[in-house]
Amino acid sequence: MSIHKPSIEEISMLQLSDSFFPSGMYTTSSGLEALYYSNRKITDTDGLRDLIKVYLEHQIGPADCSALGNSYEHIQRKDLQKLVEVDNTIFSMKLIEEVRNASTRSGTQVLRCVGSFRTDNSILNGYQEAVRDKRASGVYPVALAVSGNALGIPKYKAALMMLYGFSVSMVGAALRLGVLQHFDGQRIIHELKPTISESVEKNIDRALTSMWQFAPDIDLLQIAHERMSSKMFIT
């Protein structure tokens, strides 16, 4: 009987997707907090699941997942300039300042953390330098691609990590807002698995020029969050 020996890359994937990994994502609610305090509060767990689906299918999937896929392509070719172009493009698509700031803060810290123990990866070092020089923003999808690649994580798995991590951060925010209890949170995550998988499949090989997002109600929610005088989350 042959036993599958887990690869270092598989374990690296677990490391980067662990909520203990310091990405700062626990500080984000992606506008859910604003919805909670509005007159359109989500009152059931199915409503939360459906909301997260909208993010995955209309924002994070076609924009962030595509950016991650494109980043991987340029990383494989060691084309830092094209990588910076992806960074600039996805950065410009983050319309809300809070969201842009959160993404770049998360991204740069993930990069620094991985860079602290993967010191010999030339593309990671080059991209970090571009961020320091402000040629690149360090936006999260690109930073995750660079960091994931440095740890040998393949493109599809990095995309799964990103979309799964986003879903978990929203469920985590909902838990802290008291929208649901912890078993419901896990049920929602389980129910989102097909959406996560389909979003990756649909968007990971999308060309940079075909990146899109269209979720105006979510944009308005995130704008409303920016204007809240009292808030628990940074987005």
Place this chain on the structure above:
Amino acid sequence: MSSKRIPRLGIGGPVGSGKTMLIEQVVPRLSSRGYKAGIVSNDVVSREDAERMRRNLATERGLMSEDLVVGLATGGCPHTAVREDPSMNISVVEDMESKNRDLDLILIESGGDNITTTFSPALADYFIYIIDVSGGDKYPRKRGLGIESCDLLVINKIDIAPYVGADLSVMERDAKAIRGSKPYVFVN
């Protein structure tokens, strides 16, 4: 180009113990001695503390520019934000450092938390932990990482000790026993 690391001081303590007030007392004294400080105020719920400090220290008294008081929401996880995952705080602090190379000190105020709060050394070089007598004289005896390991333990609001049944001599005895040679101070 050399990048000087600006010293960072964490201020931790339970809700209402006097963290913000401590900063509001310290900053003017630093300013009068020619030291320039920046403040990052973590708050669990609102940016009220940061805005209060900005108003008191910057807008009204002109002791610092308003952009040197920054509020940061922490997703309801105050201890995570200064220890397990201080990435957002580090990012904000580094922003402040890069834009204000002449700062002498950056103060990082954690959101109100429990007695186990400590600061990651990646975020703060030193940290002060502040408790107040209204918690009773069972502190510092009850210990807790924050009380035990901080660089300076501050015991605040000593004037109300008689009214809350807190025996300051007991608190001092326990502070000495728990902290050994590490400093503590009673304030009001």
